[in-house]
Amino acid sequence: METEQLYREHRSMLIGLAYRMLGSAADAEDIVQDTFIAFAQVSEENVRSAKSYLCKMVANRCIDKLRGSASKRETYIGPWLPEPVITDDGGSLEGDPLSRYVHKESLSTAYLLLLQQLTWTERAVFLLREVLDFEYDEIAEVVGKSSVNCRQIFRRAKRGIGEAPLATPSLQGKTMELVQRFAEAMQSGSVPKLLEVLAADAVMRNDGGGKILAATKPILGADRIIRFFMGIQAKSEGAYSFAFTEVNGLSGIVTLKNGRPHGVMSFEVRDDQIVNLFYVVNPEKLTLLQADRIRPIA
Template identity: 40%
Template structure:
């Protein structure tokens, strides 16, 4: 799978659309490792296709990727049932151009990815392909083995479900950064009132340690409990906890360091300038893609 001069047409098409295919798989799975496996499976099937029979390479590749992702999504659902504590999507360090694309940044945000977790595998595939990638109903029907009429119904049901749970308004990157800076300062100074000022009363903290790192086994609910949980954790390592602003899944986030080593990534959901969701990924198996940028695209 190289893009060297003189590469065959199958390789050239795959390489040209690779970032798109990865984005499709990642949005369906919430796991970069599984998305990479899906791309490998897609490639293995793609090279066996008679390209003279394929009218649109992009559509055909998306179809293969969707089918492989659906198969893996069903297996992944079983793994999540046995997961220790809350399961959060695998965070990706993303390039600045992702943050500048509001549609893409919103579609891969931790907040929306968690909403997508509440859909069935087929609903998630249909929603992603229709609402995020703007594929036609006929294309989606071919990818999920449904009729176009059935896909329309699934799309309507999934859209209604997601709209009821997604953030009410798109929040600018500058607004998110401002909230994170306030949060960062309060954490560094141990200022519980400063935390309470930036946290919404109904804030929810989800902490994913995967049974490897210490984390809350259940969601922490309410600003007072969340603030005390966060400051209590920092208090166990006085002077050893540091934070830095970064961009994860197209949105500003905090990189958390303990004794100079990456300890986790904290993404947020913001509404009315206050944090309503905190998503803290500590599982080291999910932090392999925060050291270098991952290319994502909707096209």
């Protein structure tokens, strides 16, 4: 099969695998691009299944990347969050893998953080089985272990992940409603309304990566989260506004400062309240943010 045809057929899937492995869409794009360049030089007689072979190449490159960045992660300033991906293409970006790789079972920020707790091999096995629906024989070929061993690794990874929610339509709708109420309360500065949507023990993680002013520890409790946002708005020299969008398959918010994207918020919802708020303001993680996917709040 021609490399170009394989590229069209498998690119989105491979970017999805790499993004979930790494938590970085930019790195996922680069790895998949490098993989196809290298694959073009591979002899056909060494490839039984192009799909499995490509996944193996991507997974190995991801693991190499993770090994190389392990020390950076340990010294990362403040909470580390995955790079947010705007998955609301508005029908205008057909063919863009960044608009498709999260799919209908899209992984929320909370889910991606749970994946980070797995070992690199567990993460690869789990994603290939749970997300990409590979058979164990195929997974064995990718990770270089027996199918029996892969079954054991998957069960161990599944226990580690627990019952984290996927972005089902019901969760999507619930999140959308709460995000809208949260944004309206933020715009009006209504503390009582914010307290209605935030769980009393809600937690906010703010990822600035040392590149921009941000909380370096998780903020615990609805009262403290509200004070944080009110304080930021009061001290800011510019005007803050909000825009709805879809972040990693769920409703989210892009914060705008003087009309320009400043950060991305995503949420975890439970029992009709926001229990976790993830706020990425590290400019290095916002490079793929595209203005035409952002709908300002009227």
